[in-house]
Amino acid sequence: MPQFTTFLVQNGIPLEALIWLLITPIAVTLIVIARHLIGIKGLGITTPLLIGFAFATTGLTRGLIIFFAILAIGFLIRSLLARVRLLYLPKIAIILSGITLAVLFLLPLVAPLGGKSLPFPQAAFSIIILIFSIDQFISFLNERGFKSTLGIVVEVTALALLTFSLLTSQWLIRAVVTYPLFVIISILFINLALGRWTGLRLSEYLRFKNLIFK
Amino acid sequence: MLHSRILGIDARNLLYIKPSLTKKNLAVLDNKLLTKKSLRKAGIPVPKTLGVIASAKELAEFEWKNLPSSFALKPNRGFGGQGIIVVFAKRDGEVGRESRIAHLFGKRTEEPAWIKADRSIIGLSDIQNHILDILDGTFSLGSKRDLAFFEERIKIFKLFKTYSFRGIPDIRIIIYNSIPVMAQLRIPTKESGGRANLHLGAVGVGIDMGSGITTHAVHRDRPVSYIPGTQLSPKGIKIPEWKDILELAIRAAQAVDAQFLGADISIDRDRGPMILELNARPGLAIQIANMMPLRERLERVRDLRIDSPTKGVKIAQDLFGGGIEEELEELSGKKIIGARERVTLFGANNQTYTTSARIDTGAYRTTIDRSIAEKLLLTTIIKYKKVRGALGKQERPVIDLTFELDREKIHTEAFIASREDLNYDMIIGRRDLKKFLIDPAKNILLKNQ
Numbered sequence: 138m139p140q141f142t143t144f145l146v147q148n149g150i151p152l153e154a155l156i157w158l159l160i161t162p163i164a165v166t167l168i169v170i171a172r173h174l175i176g177i178k179g180l181g182i183t184t185p186l187l188i189g190f191a192f193a194t195t196g197l198t199r200g201l202i203i204f205f206a207i208l209a210i211g212f213l214i215r216s217l218l219a220r221v222r223l224l225y226l227p228k229i230a231i232i233l234s235g236i237t238l239a240v241l242f243l244l245p246l247v248a249p250l251g252g253k254s255l256p257f258p259q260a261a262f263s264i265i266i267l268i269f270s271i272d273q274f275i276s277f278l279n280e281r282g283f284k285s286t287l288g289i290v291v292e293v294t295a296l297a298l299l300t301f302s303l304l305t306s307q308w309l310i311r312a313v314v315t316y317p318l319f320v321i322i323s324i325l326f327i328n329l330a331l332g333r334w335t336g337l338r339l340s341e342y343l344r345f346k347n348l349i350f351k
Numbered sequence: 352m353l354h355s356r357i358l359g360i361d362a363r364n365l366l367y368i369k370p371s372l373t374k375k376n377l378a379v380l381d382n383k384l385l386t387k388k389s390l391r392k393a394g395i396p397v398p399k400t401l402g403v404i405a406s407a408k409e410l411a412e413f414e415w416k417n418l419p420s421s422f423a424l425k426p427n428r429g430f431g432g433q434g435i436i437v438v439f440a441k442r443d444g445e446v447g448r449e450s451r452i453a454h455l456f457g458k459r460t461e462e463p464a465w466i467k468a469d470r471s472i473i474g475l476s477d478i479q480n481h482i483l484d485i486l487d488g489t490f491s492l493g494s495k496r497d498l499a500f501f502e503e504r505i506k507i508f509k510l511f512k513t514y515s516f517r518g519i520p521d522i523r524i525i526i527y528n529s530i531p532v533m534a535q536l537r538i539p540t541k542e543s544g545g546r547a548n549l550h551l552g553a554v555g556v557g558i559d560m561g562s563g564i565t566t567h568a569v570h571r572d573r574p575v576s577y578i579p580g581t582q583l584s585p586k587g588i589k590i591p592e593w594k595d596i597l598e599l600a601i602r603a604a605q606a607v608d609a610q611f612l613g614a615d616i617s618i619d620r621d622r623g624p625m626i627l628e629l630n631a632r633p634g635l636a637i638q639i640a641n642m643m644p645l646r647e648r649l650e651r652v653r654d655l656r657i658d659s660p661t662k663g664v665k666i667a668q669d670l671f672g673g674g675i676e677e678e679l680e681e682l683s684g685k686k687i688i689g690a691r692e693r694v695t696l697f698g699a700n701n702q703t704y705t706t707s708a709r710i711d712t713g714a715y716r717t718t719i720d721r722s723i724a725e726k727l728l729l730t731t732i733i734k735y736k737k738v739r740g741a742l743g744k745q746e747r748p749v750i751d752l753t754f755e756l757d758r759e760k761i762h763t764e765a766f767i768a769s770r771e772d773l774n775y776d777m778i779i780g781r782r783d784l785k786k787f788l789i790d791p792a793k794n795i796l797l798k799n800q
């Protein structure tokens with residue numbers, strides 16, 4: 138381990154926490170690349186990133202089951218409330234409470250899956266993250282309709298899986314522990330370049346294919 | 352490479368929207384009532400505002416009797432055409448509405464009702480509920496609280512009636528540096544529910560900047576030949592008052608002080624063209640509708656400074672017009688030339704001679720002046736031919752001639768004659784015009800020699 142990592146670990150930062158902190162900028166950069174070079178939007182940076190971290194805590198199978206259950210229940214309660222005239226925030230609060238209740242019943246069924254027991258209390262926080270992501274999905278649904286929302290669910294899931302795979306990659310963990318400063322500095326330069334990107338996204342090559350190959 | 356000339360979303364945001372918009376004019380552009388106020392101040396026609404509702408209290412006190420029988424109801428900070436209700440007539444008399452609760456008590460409530468653009472009926476309480484949704488920010492950018500307002504309904508212009516499904520088509524013009532760079536006609540379809548927004552399923556039709564004639568069409572990002580669900584081709588429609596429409600768009604951009612924006616213009620049957628809305632983030636499908644990349648056009652006017660709207664119109668028509676002509680050339684496989692054309696003749700001595708020639712479909716053979724033939728050493732006479740001309744019967748010498756017209760090399764036999772007293776020292780006859788279509792309106796400014 139290089140001096141920088143050793144220094145931090147000796148001063149009370151657990152190695153696991155350090156690894157997650159160092160991988161965060163890499164995950165964020167990949168989400169930026171997905172947005173600007175590929176054209177996957179996925180509700181901004183925060184939502185897919187946090188869901189990816191939640192998956193890393195709960196384990197992939199359990200995480201995915203809980204995530205999709207939350208989405209299904211959230212959309213269901215929203216459609217039940219569609220005809221009731223309520224302000225947006227109280228409506229979201231009702232949906233969140235309903236989901237929480239449902240997840241409490243779901244947890245005993247899901248917990249035994251995936252071998253190891255759920256690492257509480259971290260897992261509780263991960264489940265809260267998953268529950269609260271519904272706010273973003275519902276406001277998107279209100280603005281853009283159901284079909285676009287299904288698309289965004291796929292995109293967010295893909296980006297969350299990407300984040301999850303970074304957090305669990307032994308190769309990447311070794312790399313960030315060995316070269317922490319190099320990783321952060323190169324991330325900085327990559328994003329300076331991405332910030333000036335004015336080319337077409339991969340999705341736009343598809344969108345404008347008739348114009349390109351006319 | 353063509354794809355680098357296409358405008359993508361990142362380039363649009365970073366290179367054009369961001370430098371163009373200050374906080375101040377973005378506040379105006381994202382607020383329909385403020386936009387209309389700025390435009391009215393500049394003397395630009397906009398639909399009349401019939402009433403504004405800012406709170407539930409104002410809604411309760413609103414005088415419905417003062418509304419005309421047709422109107423549009425809009426959220427002030429709405430985007431993408433959402434939350435807009437258009438009614439085109441009031442239902443005769445008070446209409447009974449089965450209210451569930453009132454029904455329980457054996458009562459029938461009576462309330463006014465209107466006919467919506469899709470011909471369904473909407474009662475007063477539905478409209479009131481919709482206004483509450485608008486006030487809650489259901490349709491506004493960032494879900495912020497909003498105002499609702501009533502607006503004069505635009506009456507559809509006759510020419511567009513055939514093409515449009517119920518709603519009103521509008522003309523989107525992208526303006527940069529006070530120069531219109533690209534335009535499209537947006538036609539509502541059944542799928543778009545009478546709205547003119549492309550992402551809702553409306554058809555976009557590219558417009559040739561020079562002539563105001565529609566060219567290609569796009570639906571859901573795909574090129575189409577017909578309006579979906581019909582046998583109607585939206586190509587070849589001539590937009591009336593095209594120059595005035597372009598000028599209106601330029602004046603609107605100047606009124607809100609925006610360097611880059613999309614102006615939406617509707618043509619009212621009675622009042623003519625007016626600005627319906629201004630859009631700070633115009634969509635990019637307009638490139639498919641025109642089969643033209645936008646970024647290249649934006650680059651071409653990047654450093655231009657325009658002092659008057661009229662000049663902006665002229666530059667736009669000169670720079671970006673002519674799409675129609677190219678398409679005709681593609682369709683027919685023939686090039687379009689004017690009544691006068693620049694021509695280069697090739698001599699026997701490897702010399703060339705360039706002149707303006709008269710395209711003369713009244714003559715069979717091409718004729719050149721004796722002086723040209725001498726200059727180019729084209730003196731080998733291959734035969735003599737009799738011609739019946741204005742000067743009576745003549746016998747003229749014929750030579751072998753090679754010339755270039757509109758990048759097309761032509762080998763032919765041509766007459767030599769004395770043309771020193773005539774306006775042109777060369778005329779090109781039918782024999783050599785088989786690869787061309789002639790448009791007398793082209794090159795009218797080309798000088799004789």
